[in-house]
Amino acid sequence: MSEPLLRVTDLQVEFQLARGILRAVDGASFEVQPGEALGLVGESGSGKTMALRALVGLLPRTARIAGGSIEIDGEDIVRADESRRRELRGHSVSMIFQEPMTALNPVMRVGDQIAEGPLVRLGLTRRRARERAVELMRLVGIPDPLRRAEAYPHELSGGLRQRVMIAIALSSDPKLILCDEPTTALDVTIQDQILKLLRSLQERLGVTLVFVSHDLAVIAQTCSSVAVMYAGQVVETGRVEAVFREPRHPYTLGLLRSVPDFDLVHERLSSIPGAPPDLAAPPPGCRFHPRCSFAREDCIHGDFPLLQLEHARATACIHHDVCAEDVRREPVIADA
Amino acid sequence: MAAAATADALGEAIPVGQRRGFRGRWYRTPSFVAGVSILGTIVLLAVLAPLVTGFDPTYQDLNHTLQGPSWHHLLGTDDLGRDTWTRLVYGARTDLRVAFLAVLFPFTIGTVLGLFSGYYGGWVDSITSWFVNVVVAFPFYVLIIALVFALGSGTRNIYIAITLVGWVSYTRIIRGEVLVAKRRDYVLAARAGGLSDFRILFRHLLPNVITQAIVFAMSDIVLDILAIVTLGYLGLGVQPPTPDWGTMIAEGQTFLTTHWELSTIPGIAVVVTALGLSLLADGLADLLRPE
Amino acid sequence: MSLGGYVVRRLLQLVPIALGVTILVFFLIHLVPGDPARTILGNQATTVRVKLLRHAWGLDRPLPVQYLKFMGRLLHGDLGTSLFYSVGAGRLVLQRLPVTLWLIGFGAVLAVAIAVPLSAFAATHRDRLPDHIVRAVPLVGLGFPPFWLGIVLLLTFGLNLGRLFPVGGYGSGFTGHLHSMFLPALTVALGIAPILIRSLRAGLLEVFEAEYITTARSKGLPERRVLIRHALRNAIVSTVSVLGVNIGYLVGGTLVIEQVYAIPGIGQLMINSIFERDFPVVQAVTLVFSVMVVLVYLATDVAHALLDPRVRFD
Numbered sequence: 001m002s003e004p005l006l007r008v009t010d011l012q013v014e015f016q017l018a019r020g021i022l023r024a025v026d027g028a029s030f031e032v033q034p035g036e037a038l039g040l041v042g043e044s045g046s047g048k049t050m051a052l053r054a055l056v057g058l059l060p061r062t063a064r065i066a067g068g069s070i071e072i073d074g075e076d077i078v079r080a081d082e083s084r085r086r087e088l089r090g091h092s093v094s095m096i097f098q099e100p101m102t103a104l105n106p107v108m109r110v111g112d113q114i115a116e117g118p119l120v121r122l123g124l125t126r127r128r129a130r131e132r133a134v135e136l137m138r139l140v141g142i143p144d145p146l147r148r149a150e151a152y153p154h155e156l157s158g159g160l161r162q163r164v165m166i167a168i169a170l171s172s173d174p175k176l177i178l179c180d181e182p183t184t185a186l187d188v189t190i191q192d193q194i195l196k197l198l199r200s201l202q203e204r205l206g207v208t209l210v211f212v213s214h215d216l217a218v219i220a221q222t223c224s225s226v227a228v229m230y231a232g233q234v235v236e237t238g239r240v241e242a243v244f245r246e247p248r249h250p251y252t253l254g255l256l257r258s259v260p261d262f263d264l265v266h267e268r269l270s271s272i273p274g275a276p277p278d279l280a281a282p283p284p285g286c287r288f289h290p291r292c293s294f295a296r297e298d299c300i301h302g303d304f305p306l307l308q309l310e311h312a313r314a315t316a317c318i319h320h321d322v323c324a325e326d327v328r329r330e331p332v333i334a335d336a
Numbered sequence: 337m338a339a340a341a342t343a344d345a346l347g348e349a350i351p352v353g354q355r356r357g358f359r360g361r362w363y364r365t366p367s368f369v370a371g372v373s374i375l376g377t378i379v380l381l382a383v384l385a386p387l388v389t390g391f392d393p394t395y396q397d398l399n400h401t402l403q404g405p406s407w408h409h410l411l412g413t414d415d416l417g418r419d420t421w422t423r424l425v426y427g428a429r430t431d432l433r434v435a436f437l438a439v440l441f442p443f444t445i446g447t448v449l450g451l452f453s454g455y456y457g458g459w460v461d462s463i464t465s466w467f468v469n470v471v472v473a474f475p476f477y478v479l480i481i482a483l484v485f486a487l488g489s490g491t492r493n494i495y496i497a498i499t500l501v502g503w504v505s506y507t508r509i510i511r512g513e514v515l516v517a518k519r520r521d522y523v524l525a526a527r528a529g530g531l532s533d534f535r536i537l538f539r540h541l542l543p544n545v546i547t548q549a550i551v552f553a554m555s556d557i558v559l560d561i562l563a564i565v566t567l568g569y570l571g572l573g574v575q576p577p578t579p580d581w582g583t584m585i586a587e588g589q590t591f592l593t594t595h596w597e598l599s600t601i602p603g604i605a606v607v608v609t610a611l612g613l614s615l616l617a618d619g620l621a622d623l624l625r626p627e
Numbered sequence: 628m629s630l631g632g633y634v635v636r637r638l639l640q641l642v643p644i645a646l647g648v649t650i651l652v653f654f655l656i657h658l659v660p661g662d663p664a665r666t667i668l669g670n671q672a673t674t675v676r677v678k679l680l681r682h683a684w685g686l687d688r689p690l691p692v693q694y695l696k697f698m699g700r701l702l703h704g705d706l707g708t709s710l711f712y713s714v715g716a717g718r719l720v721l722q723r724l725p726v727t728l729w730l731i732g733f734g735a736v737l738a739v740a741i742a743v744p745l746s747a748f749a750a751t752h753r754d755r756l757p758d759h760i761v762r763a764v765p766l767v768g769l770g771f772p773p774f775w776l777g778i779v780l781l782l783t784f785g786l787n788l789g790r791l792f793p794v795g796g797y798g799s800g801f802t803g804h805l806h807s808m809f810l811p812a813l814t815v816a817l818g819i820a821p822i823l824i825r826s827l828r829a830g831l832l833e834v835f836e837a838e839y840i841t842t843a844r845s846k847g848l849p850e851r852r853v854l855i856r857h858a859l860r861n862a863i864v865s866t867v868s869v870l871g872v873n874i875g876y877l878v879g880g881t882l883v884i885e886q887v888y889a890i891p892g893i894g895q896l897m898i899n900s901i902f903e904r905d906f907p908v909v910q911a912v913t914l915v916f917s918v919m920v921v922l923v924y925l926a927t928d929v930a931h932a933l934l935d936p937r938v939r940f941d
Contacts, residue, residue, distance in 0.1 A: 056845060058841055058844055058845055061753075086844075086847050086849070086850075087847065088847070089844065089845055089846065089847030090845065090846040090847030090848070091847055094845060094846070095842075095845040097838060097841070097842060099838065102837065102838040102839065103838040103839055103841070103842045104839055104842065105839040105842075105843070105857055105860075105861070106839070106861065106935075106936075106937060107860055107861055107864065107934070107935060107936060107937075108856075108857075108860070116843075116846060116848065117846045117847070117848075120846075120848055120849070120852065121846065121847055121848075152936045152937070154936075154937050165842075168842070168846065171846075172846065172847070
């Protein structure tokens with residue numbers, strides 16, 4: 001097995017709040033092989049967005065990386081200085097944002113925004129950069145790209161704007177593309193188109209994706225492996241089919257059971273009782289134990305790092321076999 | 337009121353339930369507390385004027401003109417021998433009273449007009465907006481002064497002039513809030529329930545849109561005080577012998593080289609009063625904002 | 628829609644407002660309680676003389692007719708005749724207009740020079756000490772009566788501290804004007820600076836925290852380019868709007884400042900005419916002030932449309 005393109009170990013991201021320090025990410029570890037697509041899934045507040053932003057060094061003003069390492073192609077960018085991180089942005093790592101209307105500069109033509117990366121980072125001439133922008137727009141499926149390049153963001157539909165965002169992300173030939181819920185703000189039909197586009201781009205260009213979403217179906221459609229996050233920690237990792245078929249963490253199981261139309265066999269639809277914890281004061285022991293139906297005495301104390309299982313799987317639950325047993329009795333996905 | 341520029345502070349309409357947080361939080365909001373303290377002190381002094389001053393504000397002691405501060409005259413006397421401290425406190429009475437009252441009329445009229453034009457739209461809105469745009473086309477002070485000129489000076493006409501010009505800001509604010517609020521579910525539910533327009537407007541919409549206007553009214557009082565004092569300075573406002581900070585500043589300007597305190601002190605009074613009101617307005621805005 | 632189309636549309640929208648303005652100005656005279664003619668001539672005047680004056684002024688005709696005659700004269704550039712000076716009110720205004728324009732221009736330049744750097748400084752150091760200091764300025768500053776501020780400045784720099792500036796008047800020659808008008812312009816500028824600072828700071832913060840700034844950074848662009856090509860370019864749009872709206876307020880402020888510094892502009896003309904009961908001149912000055920404000924608003928809108936492509940597509 002080759003070296004992972006991205007390896008995150010025990011990442012911690014803190015926020016400085018008026019009432020104290022809040023750990024949005026408190027010990028997240030996962031890795032992605034080159035050319036793969038990793039899905040980072042969790043509810044809002046799980047820390048998935050902050051973890052993603054930390055990867056490219058674009059945390060909000062009040063947040064900072066408090067610990068852990070982020071290795072991109074073997075280089076730990078947490079230890080690097082800001083100018084090195086800036087060098088990596090756009091060229092090695094780029095990002096696609098959730099809301100293209102606010103993520104695009106309203107007073108700049110989209111063609112110029114796509115061409116900006118190549119112009120400044122790759123040193124292309126103005127003409128060549130423009131040509132490249134049009135090529136990229138064609139690549140992402142924007143019809144009539146020459147004319148559309150002259151448009152301003154507000155003149156385009158939501159789907160087209162997101163394609164522009166994707167073109168921008170591709171513009172400087174990155175190895176790794178981070179996607180922050182790129183389809184959440186779109187119509188369902190457009191969502192599907194964009195996801196298919198991302199998949200096909202990934203296959204054709206061989207870029208590596210990290211895809212953040214709260215929607216399991218989207219992850220299933222787009223990614224080959226998955227990391228599940230809860231309360232700032234990664235609680236389970238593995239290949240998508242394996243994890244979704246036989247989850248080895250009660251939270252993952254709960255998520256799967258609460259999705260209504262997931263291909264499905266079971267009649268009853270359950271949701272996980274309770275609410276995610278306040279990250280400024282998380283519960284002791286396993287953070288999920290207050291809501292876990294399999295919780296035992298030993299879940300209340302200690303730390304629960306990821307345990308490596310067989311076949312490139314890991315879980316933070318020490319009772320993962322109980323969980324697996326539950327699924328076998330009541331499968332989430334039908335064997336069809 | 338005043339420049340439409342200051343009518344820009346807008347937030348969200350707050351469903352009535354959330355305002356109950358006010359009672360528990362007011363003493364923990366520093367700007368509110370500071371504002372109330374400053375303003376409270378000044379109002380108290382103004383109300384207790386006869387008790388905290390020793391002279392009649394119009395009494396002229398021509399043997400003791402232009403004196404400096406002393407035990408007898410705390411802040412000295414002016415060119416007609418009138419005690420400055422007394423005139424200052426009674427001036428607070430006049431100016432504060434007029435300013436507070438002067439806010440009420442534009443507030444009421446502007447709010448009602450804003451409610452109707454925002455809710456009904458159509459020609460009601462077009463006509464109201466036309467009026468708004470015409471008034472806004474004049475510099476605030478120019479219009480006020482022109483109106484005072486036409487109507488004559490004096491307190492009563494100050495109220496009229498300020499009302500005729502000041503309603504505009506309230507209408508804009510309320511109209512904006514209503515345009516947003518009328519699409520909210522509680523309004524749609526009320527209409528589906530067959531409630532009369534009148535009832536919807538005044539019992540459902542009004543309590544939810546009025547908070548922004550109230551916050552603005554607080555800073556509007558500041559602008560009113562400034563307007564009254566300015567009119568007084570120009571000789572178009574409160575007429576002598578009633579003490580007013582503006583006229584005091586004007587009268588003192590002749591003696592700027594020798595007795596600069598005559599013009600300076602009333603100005604400081606205005607600044608402090610305005611500061612108290614602004615702090616109060618900020619604090620109120622913080623408190624009325626949903627958490 | 629092109630820029631030209633936008634301008635034409637705005638101009639058309641201005642027509643009803645311009646009409647409204649003239650109606651309001653026209654009605655100023657008719658707001659006067661009692662009979663304007665009698666007020667001029669005094670209570671001693673005979674009924675006959677009053678009647679003659681009313682007829683001469685057309686006051687005995689119905690209101691709409693009077694208005695039409697007023698508009699007719701207006702469109703010919705006739706703003707009425709001064710009762711005090713017996714010359715055209717328009718001529719009087721025109722004579723003094725350059726002085727006021729000087730004050731407005733100089734004041735606006737100073738206001739921008741003060742407010743923009745301070746707001747930028749506050750916005751780039753959000754929630755730190757410089758920001759808190761700058762935010763205190765509007766809080767305290769809005770309570771300063773502009774005319775009082777003028778007196779204080781006059782006292783400090785004109786009379787004490789080495790008599791740096793003249794205490795009034797207009798001066799002669801360009802440098803003379805600069806010298807004489809500095810304190811008044813500064814007063815005007817300080818009058819609107821607090822409001823400007825508050826609005827500009829908010830506008831700048833909105834730009835700085837925008838998502839597209841993060842996008843620009845994610846491209847790995849140098850911070851300077853992010854700041855200038857993305858942040859500044861957007862900040863200018865809101866800045867121009869704020870400046871335009873506040874200039875309207877500034878124009879009105881000059882009226883009182885002219886009194887404080889005895890500057891022979893149209894503001895002083897208006898005040899004097901008020902005390903002389905010179906109705907036509909008061910009317911004329913009010914109208915001219917309004918025209919200036921409307922022109923400023925129009926220019927602001929056009930500048931905004933030039934800078935912000937979202938505006939034209941309405």
